[in-house]
Amino acid sequence: xxxxxxxxxxxxxxxxxxxxxxxxxxxxxxxxxxxxxxxxxxxxxxxxxxxxxxxxxxxxxxxxxxxxxxxxxxxx
Numbered sequence: 808x809x810x811x812x813x814x815x816x817x818x819x820x821x822x823x824x825x826x827x828x829x830x831x832x833x834x835x836x837x838x839x840x841x842x843x844x845x846x847x848x849x850x851x852x853x854x855x856x857x858x859x860x861x862x863x864x865x866x867x868x869x870x871x872x873x874x875x876x877x878x879x880x881x882x883x
Contacts, residue, residue: 808880808881808882808883809822809857809880809881809882809883810883811857811859811882811883817856818856820856820857821854821855821856821857822854822855822857822880823852823853823854823855824837824852824853824854824855824864824866825850825851825852826851826866826875827851828851828866828868828873831849832849832868833848833849834846834847834848834849834851834868834869835847835851835866835867835868835869836866836867836868836869837853837855837864837865837866838863838864838865838866838867839855839862839863839864840862840863841863844864846869851866857882858882859882859883860881860882861879861880861881861882862879862880862881862882863877863878863879864877864878864879864880865877865878
C-alpha cells in the first residue's frame with residue numbers, strides 16, 4: 808500500500824519498476840492493469856506515476872509467454 812502526499816507534485820510521486828531476466832533479452836514490456844505501459848531496454852527499469860486505486864503490474868518478454876509474477880499495489 809502506498810500513501811500519496813497530496814502536497815507533493817504528481818511528477819514526483821513515482822515508484823521504480825525493475826526486473827531481472829535470465830538469460831538477458833533486449834527488451835521487456837511493462838504492463839499496468841493488463842495493458843501495455845512501457846517497453847524498455849535492458850536494464851528494464853522505468854518509473855510509474857502513482858495514481859489512486861488498485862493496480863496490477865508485471866513485465867513480459869515481447870512476443871513470448873515469459874513474464875514476471877503479477878504484483879498488486881494499492882495507492883491511496
